[in-house]
Amino acid sequence: MTSVRAACIQPNTGTDWEANLAANRPRIEDAAKDGAIFVQTPEVTNFIFRRRRDTMEAARLEEDDPSLAAYRDLAAKLGVWLNIGSLALKTAGDDRLVNRSFLIAPDGAIANRYEKIHMFDVDLPSGESFKESKAYRPGASVNVVDLPFGRLGMTICYDMRFPHLYRDLAKAGADILTMPSAFTAETGKAHWHVLLRARAIENGCFVIAAAQTGEHDGGRQTYGHSLIVAPWGEVLADAGEEPGWVAADLDMEKIEKARRAVPSLSNDRPYDLGRTAATQAAE
Numbered sequence: 001m002t003s004v005r006a007a008c009i010q011p012n013t014g015t016d017w018e019a020n021l022a023a024n025r026p027r028i029e030d031a032a033k034d035g036a037i038f039v040q041t042p043e044v045t046n047f048i049f050r051r052r053r054d055t056m057e058a059a060r061l062e063e064d065d066p067s068l069a070a071y072r073d074l075a076a077k078l079g080v081w082l083n084i085g086s087l088a089l090k091t092a093g094d095d096r097l098v099n100r101s102f103l104i105a106p107d108g109a110i111a112n113r114y115e116k117i118h119m120f121d122v123d124l125p126s127g128e129s130f131k132e133s134k135a136y137r138p139g140a141s142v143n144v145v146d147l148p149f150g151r152l153g154m155t156i157c158y159d160m161r162f163p164h165l166y167r168d169l170a171k172a173g174a175d176i177l178t179m180p181s182a183f184t185a186e187t188g189k190a191h192w193h194v195l196l197r198a199r200a201i202e203n204g205c206f207v208i209a210a211a212q213t214g215e216h217d218g219g220r221q222t223y224g225h226s227l228i229v230a231p232w233g234e235v236l237a238d239a240g241e242e243p244g245w246v247a248a249d250l251d252m253e254k255i256e257k258a259r260r261a262v263p264s265l266s267n268d269r270p271y272d273l274g275r276t277a278a279t280q281a282a283e
């Protein structure tokens with residue numbers, strides 16, 4: 001049985017990248033001490049500002065981002081796979097930022113990158129509004145990456161509302177789907193657990209979703225509840241609302257078991273949209 005201990009780091013990220021790093025370092029060290037070999041931080045691990053202008057000012061190019069360099073050193077020191085859920089980064093040739101996720105290998109090398117595809121451009125019932133695409137250039141590609149214990153599909157936050165993305169990753173052989181997030185408290189209450197459990201169940205995959213929690217700069221509230229979900233839908237870990245970390249053992253055989261019990265991935269079929277069966281019969 002291949003069992004993999006995975007952890008989610010749950011911070012209350014502020015505006016100071018150094019303070020954010022200092023808060024996360026002992027959590028990552030403790031998770032590694034606890035046996036985790038895959039550790040994930042949430043979306044925008046480097047800093048969270050309410051005002052777009054401040055985020056744009058603080059962001060650096062990937063090669064100049066001091067927190068990325070520090071997390072690479074930490075991964076190498078601890079010998080863990082470290083998934084930095086995302087960093088807000090400048091990018092050459094565009095005024096906008098990128099919301100980019102990193103997979104750092106146990107030797108500190110960058111093993112994979114992903115840029116958030118779906119932009120959170122919404123006006124919430126509470127009156128709060130987000131226009132992520134004003135600050136960020138959306139990504140346009142996704143991949144799977146092979147780790148010693150399984151195949152990983154990396155996404156970010158709002159992506160979780162687009163189920164076809166995960167179906168594509170599962171068809172490409174993904175075993176583990178990652179959805180590091182900075183979910184709003186309002187939408188989190190209504191949708192967080194059900195969306196993450198649905199993505200796990202419908203694809204027969206583990207879901208790992210580290211989340212931001214608490215009140216951030218300018219009063220923005222995130223939902224917390226970093227979650228690790230098994231392919232049959234059980235919640236293996238839920239970090240609640242306090243900053244901290246959680247871990248769970250992923251028994252990789254559960255993937256095959258869930259897919260054997262309900263083979264919806266392989267029962268998937270093509271169909272015509274817009275023609276009724278009766279219309280087809282008359283043709």
Ligand SMILES: O=C(O)CNC(=O)[C@H](CS)NC(=O)CCC(=O)C(=O)O
Binds near residue numbers: 161188
């Ligand atoms: O703005 C930044 O600094 C980084 N980006 C985020 O925090 C993003 C866009 S505002 N948050 C989400 O996608 C929340 C999605 C969500 O809450 C939902 O789908 O309900």
